[in-house]
Amino acid sequence: xxxxxxxxxxxxxxxxxxxxxxxxxxxxxxxxxxxxxxxxxxxxxxxxxxxxxxxxxxxxxxxxxxxxxxxxxxxxxxxxxxxxxxxxxxxxxxxxxxxxxxxxxxxxxxxxxxxxxxxxxxxxxxxxxxxxxxxxxxxxxxxxxxxxxxxxxxxxxxxxxxxxxxxxxxxxxxxxxxxxxxxxxxxxxxxxxxxxxxxxxxxxxxxxxxxxxxxxxxxxxxxxxxxxxxxxxxxxxxxxxxxxxxxxxxxxxxxxxxxxxxxxxxxxxxxxxxxxxxxxxxxxxxxxxxxxxxxxxxxxxxxxxxxxxxxxxxxxxxxxxxxxxxxxxxxxxxxxxxxxxxxxxxxxxxxxxxxxxxxxxxxxxxxxxxxxxxxxxxxxxxx
Numbered sequence: 481x482x483x484x485x486x487x488x489x490x491x492x493x494x495x496x497x498x499x500x501x502x503x504x505x506x507x508x509x510x511x512x513x514x515x516x517x518x519x520x521x522x523x524x525x526x527x528x529x530x531x532x533x534x535x536x537x538x539x540x541x542x543x544x545x546x547x548x549x550x551x552x553x554x555x556x557x558x559x560x561x562x563x564x565x566x567x568x569x570x571x572x573x574x575x576x577x578x579x580x581x582x583x584x585x586x587x588x589x590x591x592x593x594x595x596x597x598x599x600x601x602x603x604x605x606x607x608x609x610x611x612x613x614x615x616x617x618x619x620x621x622x623x624x625x626x627x628x629x630x631x632x633x634x635x636x637x638x639x640x641x642x643x644x645x646x647x648x649x650x651x652x653x654x655x656x657x658x659x660x661x662x663x664x665x666x667x668x669x670x671x672x673x674x675x676x677x678x679x680x681x682x683x684x685x686x687x688x689x690x691x692x693x694x695x696x697x698x699x700x701x702x703x704x705x706x707x708x709x710x711x712x713x714x715x716x717x718x719x720x721x722x723x724x725x726x727x728x729x730x731x732x733x734x735x736x737x738x739x740x741x742x743x744x745x746x747x748x749x750x751x752x753x754x755x756x757x758x759x760x761x762x763x764x765x766x767x768x769x770x771x772x773x774x775x776x777x778x779x780x781x782x783x784x785x786x787x788x789x790x791x792x793x794x795x796x797x798x799x800x801x802x803x804x805x806x807x808x809x810x811x812x813x814x815x816x817x818x819x820x821x822x823x824x825x826x827x828x829x830x831x832x833x834x835x836x837x838x839x840x841x842x843x844x845x846x847x848x849x850x851x852x853x854x855x856x857x858x859x860x861x862x863x
Contacts, residue, residue, distance in 0.1 A: 483510040483829065483848030485518030486861075491526040492836065496822050498801055503528075507829035510848035514825040521860055523833065529804055530822050531571025531830030531846060532785050533811035535746050536612065536639075536727055537778035538576045539564070544594060545585055554597035562607045566844045566851035568782045569832030572608040572811075572820065574637065579626075580616040581679065582643070583665025588622065595633040606851035610815070612637040614707065618644055618679040623689050627696050637815075638697055639705040639727055640690070640718075649680040687717075694721040703816065705746075712737035719743060725814055727777070730761040735772040744814035749776040749784035749807075752791065768806070769797055775810040786832070790839055833857065 485508040493503035505528060506513040543564070544557035565573050577594045578586035591613065598611050613630060617640050630638065645655040654673060662672035697704055705725030706718035715726060715737040726738040727746045738745050751764035767773055776785050785807040792803035812821030820828040829848035832841055835855075843861070844852040853861060 483508070484845070484850070485509075487516040487518055487520045488523050488528060489520055490522050490524035491528045491833070493528045493823070494530065494801060494804055496824055505823060505831075507831075507845070507848050510829055512823050512825050512827050512829050519863065521863075523857070523860065525836050526842060526857065527834040527836050527839075529569075529832050529834065530808040531820070531832050531844065532569045532807045533775075533815070533817065533821065533830075534565070534570050534573040534778045534782075534785060534807075535775045535811040535815060536574050536576050537780070537782065538578075539778060539780055539782045540575050541585055544597070554593055555600045558597050558601050558609070559605070562605045562609065562851070564782055565607050566846070567841060567854075568778075569786050569834075569841045569844050569852075570607060570778075570782065571828075571830035571832070571844060571846035571851070572610065572815075572817065573778075574610045574612045574815070576612045576614050576639070578614045578616070578641075579619070579622070580614070580641070580643070581619055581675065582616075582661065583667065587665065592629070592633070595635070599634065606846045606849045608846060610637065611635055612639060614639050614641050616640075616644075617642045617686055617690060618683065620679070620682055620685055620689055623693050626693065627700065630697070630702070631700070635702070637703045637705070639707050639725070640723065641707045644676060644680055646680055646683070649677055690721060694723065698722040705744075709734035709738070715741065715743065728761075728779075729767075732762050732767065732770075732772070735762065735767050735770075739772050744774045745772055746775045746777050746811075746814070747773045748779040749788035750779050750781045752776065752788035753781075753784050765797065768792065773806060773810075775814055776806045777811075786834075786839075786841070 487506040489504050490502055493500045493505050506517045508517050540561040543560040544554050577591050579588050579591045580586040595611050598609055613635050648655045659669045662669040704723040705727050706723045707727045709715045709726050709729045710731055712733050715734050719741050725744045728748055729735040735745055747764040776788050778785050789803045789807045792798045793800040809821040820830050831845050833843040835842050842855055842857040
């Protein structure tokens with residue numbers, strides 16, 4: 481596919497050496513060039529930043545199934561997802577899909593449909609979409625067939641969750657919202673409760689099953705992460721299994737343990753924008769100030785990574801280079817994507833161009849191809 485050959489001039493450009501006012505950056509053959517080349521485009525009044533890399537997001541759900549059962553052409557939902565990603569400055573995005581006992585949009589069958597839809601249209605899209613499997617640890621009956629399913633879907637990234645309401649189940653109490661959850665999954669509420677109780681009863685079998693499964697996934701070259709670590713012991717256990725990514729640690733203790741162990745830490749950008757966790761967990765702002773964050777993820781809201789990084793820079797928590805690194809170089813590193821993340825020559829021409837005054841996205845380029853272009857900047861690009 482053809483990419484642009486341009487030299488962008490006059491903008492403020494965030495280079496590996498820092499912010500260059502009235503700078504110049506050239507692209508061609510889908511990569512950053514060391515020397516000017518092609519037609520010059522005046523971008524005075526704009527800010528050119530490396531493209532946002534989202535290491536975890538499930539905001540695509542509203543496009544694939546805006547109402548239960550309403551979206552039958554899921555590939556069209558993936559296309560709509562890409563449009564939203566590009567409009568928010570994202571050039572690479574991890575689509576985090578559940579494989580869960582919760583059923584419905586989080587059920588195993590639905591996961592397969594999502595991955596098939598992404599594979600169907602991936603070659604026609606500009607934004608790089610990376611599907612991720614979020615596997616519920618207590619689904620013991622699914623362990624044996626999971627590696628084969630993962631290979632069939634062509635996945636390279638698996639994260640483990642445990643969303644069972646263990647405290648309530650241990651007390652013999654019915655979990656809150658059980659009836660609504662069961663009906664959304666298409667189950668009888670009593671049968672749904674029986675399933676939860678049985679999975680909780682078999683909790684002692686989970687660690688050994690995880691050891692075997694994680695060893696299989698590591699041998700196949702997959703990247704592994706854990707979700708919602710609460711303690712240093714949690715992080716040590718997952719690290720021993722080969723999970724070197726800690727998604728959304730819930731406490732400072734868990735985040736400090738991840739940092740001490742050399743693990744990657746992903747925090748939620750909405751947490752930064754909100755000024756705190758909506759679940760009462762550790763504040764992302766506090767953890768970032770303590771150096772306990774490598775990457776910010778959209779989680780459930782695609783505009784948040786851009787807004788969070790700019791807010792961190794504007795409030796002085798970090799300088800712009802460090803703040804933007806949390807949505808570019810940091811995610812690239814933890815995902816093993818050494819061909820992107822900054823404007824080093826020969827890396828992918830992934831960039832987001834912001835209107836300097838409003839800080840809104842004016843254009844997004846992924847691999848030197850336009851994925852989003854809006855407003856007055858379109859006239860400049862088109863000459």
